[in-house]
Amino acid sequence: MNKIVSLILILMLAVAATAAVKKKRFDVGGGDAPAATEASVETVAPETAAESAVVPEKPAEKTRSIYTVIAEEQKVLREKLTAAISAMKSGDWDAIWKFLAICLVYGMLHALGPGHGKSIVVGYFIARRGRWRQGVALGAGITVTHTMSAVLLLLILYAIFKATVFSAFETGRIGIERASYALIMLTGVLLVVLAIRDVFKSHKGCGCDAQINAAAGTAAESKLPPIARWREILGVAAVTGIVPCPAVALIVLFCLLNSMVALSLLGALVICIGMTITNVAFGIAAVAFRKGIDKGSAHTHIATKIYTVATLAGGVIIFASGLLLFMNQFAGRV
Amino acid sequence: MRRRLAYFLLIFAGLAVMAEAHPHVFADVSIKAVFSQDAFTGVQNHWSFDEVYSAAMFASADADGDGKITGKEIDEVKRLVLDPLQQTGYFNYVTVDSKFLPVRKIEGFSASMKNGKLVLDFKVVFSIPATSDYTMLVIVISDQTNYIQMTTDMENADVDAPDGLDVEFFPDEVRGLTLFRAFRSDTEGLFLRFKK
Numbered sequence: 001m002n003k004i005v006s007l008i009l010i011l012m013l014a015v016a017a018t019a020a021v022k023k024k025r026f027d028v029g030g031g032d033a034p035a036a037t038e039a040s041v042e043t044v045a046p047e048t049a050a051e052s053a054v055v056p057e058k059p060a061e062k063t064r065s066i067y068t069v070i071a072e073e074q075k076v077l078r079e080k081l082t083a084a085i086s087a088m089k090s091g092d093w094d095a096i097w098k099f100l101a102i103c104l105v106y107g108m109l110h111a112l113g114p115g116h117g118k119s120i121v122v123g124y125f126i127a128r129r130g131r132w133r134q135g136v137a138l139g140a141g142i143t144v145t146h147t148m149s150a151v152l153l154l155l156i157l158y159a160i161f162k163a164t165v166f167s168a169f170e171t172g173r174i175g176i177e178r179a180s181y182a183l184i185m186l187t188g189v190l191l192v193v194l195a196i197r198d199v200f201k202s203h204k205g206c207g208c209d210a211q212i213n214a215a216a217g218t219a220a221e222s223k224l225p226p227i228a229r230w231r232e233i234l235g236v237a238a239v240t241g242i243v244p245c246p247a248v249a250l251i252v253l254f255c256l257l258n259s260m261v262a263l264s265l266l267g268a269l270v271i272c273i274g275m276t277i278t279n280v281a282f283g284i285a286a287v288a289f290r291k292g293i294d295k296g297s298a299h300t301h302i303a304t305k306i307y308t309v310a311t312l313a314g315g316v317i318i319f320a321s322g323l324l325l326f327m328n329q330f331a332g333r334v
Numbered sequence: 335m336r337r338r339l340a341y342f343l344l345i346f347a348g349l350a351v352m353a354e355a356h357p358h359v360f361a362d363v364s365i366k367a368v369f370s371q372d373a374f375t376g377v378q379n380h381w382s383f384d385e386v387y388s389a390a391m392f393a394s395a396d397a398d399g400d401g402k403i404t405g406k407e408i409d410e411v412k413r414l415v416l417d418p419l420q421q422t423g424y425f426n427y428v429t430v431d432s433k434f435l436p437v438r439k440i441e442g443f444s445a446s447m448k449n450g451k452l453v454l455d456f457k458v459v460f461s462i463p464a465t466s467d468y469t470m471l472v473i474v475i476s477d478q479t480n481y482i483q484m485t486t487d488m489e490n491a492d493v494d495a496p497d498g499l500d501v502e503f504f505p506d507e508v509r510g511l512t513l514f515r516a517f518r519s520d521t522e523g524l525f526l527r528f529k530k
Contacts, residue, residue, distance in 0.1 A: 021493050024502045026527060028470060062507060065520045071483045075360040075384065082385040082450075113356030113480075163393035167414050246358040246481075254386045257393055331478040331516070 070109055077106045081251065089258050096263075103251075103267050107274020110247055114328070116275065117142035117240040118282040119321040120184060124236055125286035127191045127314020128228035129294060132287055138233050139283030140276045145241025147272035149176075150248040151265070158256060166253060173244050174329075181326040183239040188319025195311035198225075198304075224294055225307050248272070357483030360384040363475050364487045367503065367526055369495035374462040374528060376441075377426050377473055378494070381454045381484075388452035391415055395445075403445045411445040415454065425484065426458040427474040429513050435460050435471075464499055464530045474508055474523040478516060488522040501528040 064072075081102050087095035111118075121138050124130075130138075153172055157165045248268050255264030290310065297306040366378040383391070395403060395410040403411060419425060423437040443456040462469060475486045488505035495501045503526040508514040514521065 020497060020499060021495050021501045021503075023504060025504045026502050026525075028525060063520060065518055067480075067518055068520055071357045071480075072485075074357060075483060075485070078360060078384055078386055115356055163396075165394075166390040167394055250358065250386045250390055253390050253393075257389050328479055 070112055074106060074109050077102050077109070081106065082254065085255060085258060085260065085263070088260070088263065099263070099267065100270050103270035104274040106247075107271035107276075108278050109274075110245075110271070111143065111275035111278035115243065115325055116146065117279060120187075120236060120240045120318055121279065121283045122286045122289075123188070123191075123314045123317030123321065124228070124233075125283070125290045125314070126293075126317065127195075127311045128232070129225055129290055130228045130233075130287045132284065134228055134230070134233055135283035135287035136280050137230075137283075138237055139279035139281070141234065141237030142241040143276040143279045144272060145237055146243060146245050147248045147268060147275060149242055150244035150246070151252055151268045153244045154249045154252055158253070163257065166250070169244070169249055169253075170246070173246060173249075177243045178326065178329070180239060180243045181322045184322030185319050185326070186322075187236060187239060188315045188317070188322060191315030191318060192312060193315075195308050195315060198308045198311065224298065225311075245275075356480045359387040359482040361482055361484050362487070363484050364490060364492075365473065365475060365524065366492040366494055367473060367501075367524065368457065369464075369493070369499055369501065369528065371496050371498055372464050372530065374460060374464070374469075374471065374526075376438075376457045376459040376461075377428065377475075378442075378457045379424070379426065379455065379475070382448070383452045383454075385450045388447065388450060391452050392447055401447075403447060408443070408445050411452070411454070412443050415445075415452075416440065416443070416456070422478070424456075424458050425475055425477050425482075427476065427514075428460055428471055429511075430462055430469060430471040432513060434513065435462070464528055466530055468527040468529045470525070470527040472508065472511065472514075472523045472525055474514065474517065474521060476517055476521050486522060488524055491524045493526070495528070499528055499530060501526065503527075 081099065084095045084099040084102060088099065110116075117139075121135075121142065124138065125135060154165065154169055157168045157172070161168050248271055251271065252264040252268050255261070255267060293306065293310055297303045300306070360383070362382045364380045367374065368376050368378050391411065391414055392403070394414055395407045397407055397410070398404075416424060420437075423434075424440060426437060428435045438459040438461060440456045440458050443454070445455075446453050462471065473491075475484055477484055491503070491505060493501050493503055503524055505522055505524055507519070508517060508521050508523040509519050511523075514523070
C-alpha cells in the first residue's frame with residue numbers, strides 16, 4: 001500500500017515538474033509584436049502528458065503567400081517526379097507520360113521565380129521597341145540558354161567527377177551567376193546611358209524635329225524610336241540565360257544516377273519547354289506593353305519625352321534586377 | 335488611352351506578384367529548443383531533404399559505395415551541405431533584445447539516408463543565461479536566399495528544459511517583427527520566454 005502511495009506521489013511530482021514547460025501564448029509586448037500574440041492565453045499542455053493534454057487553440061487561419069503556394073507546388077511536383085522515375089526504373093514505362101507532364105508543369109512554375117530573366121525581358125522591351133517575334137525570341141532565348149547551359153555543364157563535370165559532380169557544379173554555377181548578374185547590371189547602365197544621350201540629343205535639336213513632323217502630319221511612325229536589334233536581343237539572352245539552372249541539373253543528375261541517360265535529356269528538354277512558355281508569355285506581354293505606350297503617346301507633343309522615360313525606366317528595371325539578384329546571394333547574413 | 339494603359343499596368347502588376355518563387359532544394363525541418371539548468375543553449379535541428387537533392391549529395395559523400403553514410407562520409411556531408419551555411423548561421427535565426435544572436439558552433443552532427451532522403455541532425459549552439467525575469471526570444475529557421483525551401487513544422491516544435499526553468503512557448507508568424515522584415519510575411523517562428 002505504502003509503495004503505491006509513494007509511486008503516486010512520485011508521478012504527481014514528475015507531472016508538476018514537467019509542467020514548468022508550457023505551450024502557451026503570452027504577450028510579447030510593444031508595437032513590434034505579431035498580431036496573433038494578442039490572442040488570449042490558452043490552456044497549458046504538460047509536455048509529458050501529450051495524450052491527455054489540451055492542445056492550445058490555433059490562432060486565426062494562417063495566410064500563405066503566393067511564393068509559398070508556388071514553392072509548395074514545386075515540392076509536390078518534385079516528389080511526383082521522383083516517384084515516376086522510380087516507377088520507370090522498376091519497369092513501369094507507362095509512367096513516362098506522367099513524367100513528361102510533370103516536367104512541363106514544373107518548368108512553367110519554376111520559371112516564375114526570380115533569376116529566370118522575366119524582369120530583364122520586361123525591362124528590355126520597355127526600354128526598346130520590339131516586334132512580337134522578338135518578344136518570343138528573347139523569352140525563349142533566355143530559357144533555352146538557362147537550361148541547356150545547366151545540362152552542358154553538368155554533363156561535362158559528370159564526365160570528370162562522376163557521381164561527386166554536384167558540388168563542382170555548384171561551385172561553377174555560383175561563379176557564373178555572379179558574372180551574369182554583373183553583366184545584367186551593365187546592360188541596365190548601358191540602356192540608361194542611351195536614354196541620357198537621347199535627352200541631350202533632343203535638347204540640341206530643341207525637339208523641333210518632332211514638332212515639324214507633327215505639323216507635317218507624318219507624326220506617328222517617324223517619331224518612334226528604332227526597333228530593337230537582333231544582335232542586342234541575342235546578347236541580352238546570352239548574358240541573362242548563361243546561369244545554369246540547378247533545378248534542371250539536379251533532375252538530370254537524378255536520372256543519370258538511376259542510369260537513365262536518355263530520360264535525363266528528355267526531361268531537361270520538356271522542363272525547358274515549360275519554362276519557355278512562362279518566359280515567352282512575359283516577352284509577349286512586355287512587347288504589348290511597349291506597343292501600348294507607343295500607340296498611346298504617338299499623337300501627343302511629348303512623345304519623344306515619353307520614349308526617353310521608357311528607355312530610362314527599362315534600363316533602371318534591368319539594373320535593379322541585376323543588383324537585387326546579386327545582393328540576394330548574400331541575404332540572411334547576420 | 336488611359337484605360338488601355340491602366341489595363342497593361344494591371345497585367346504587369348499581376349505578373350510582378352507572381353514572380354516570386356525560386357527554390358531548387360526542399361527540406362522539411364523540425365526543431366527543439368534546448369536548455370541547460372540555467373541557460374538557453376541552442377536549437378536542435380532535424381532536416382530531411384527532398385529525394386533529388388538527397389541523391390546528388392549522397393552520391394558525392396558515399397565514398398565506399400556501400401549505400402550508407404558512415405565514418406568520414408558523415409564529415410563529408412557536413413562539409414558539402416552545412417559548412418557553406420556557416421555565414422548565415424545555418425539558417426537558424428534567434429533574436430533576443432531586438433538583435434540576432436551569433437551562432438557559436440554546431441555540435442552533435444549526424445547524417446543518414448532514410449527512404450531515399452538525406453536526414454541531418456545537429457544542434458546549433460547559442461548561449462543566453464536564464465535570470466529571475468523572463469527573457470523572450472524568437473527562433474526562425476529559414477533560407478532568405480530562397481535556394482532551399484525550408485518547411486518548418488513550428489506547430490510541433492518542442493522544448494527540452496530541466497525542472498528548474500519556467501519556459502513558455504508558442505508558434506506564430508513573424509509578420510510585424512522589425513528584425514524579420516526581410517523575411518517572407520508568412521514565415522513561422524517559435525516565440526519563447528524563460529526564467530529561473
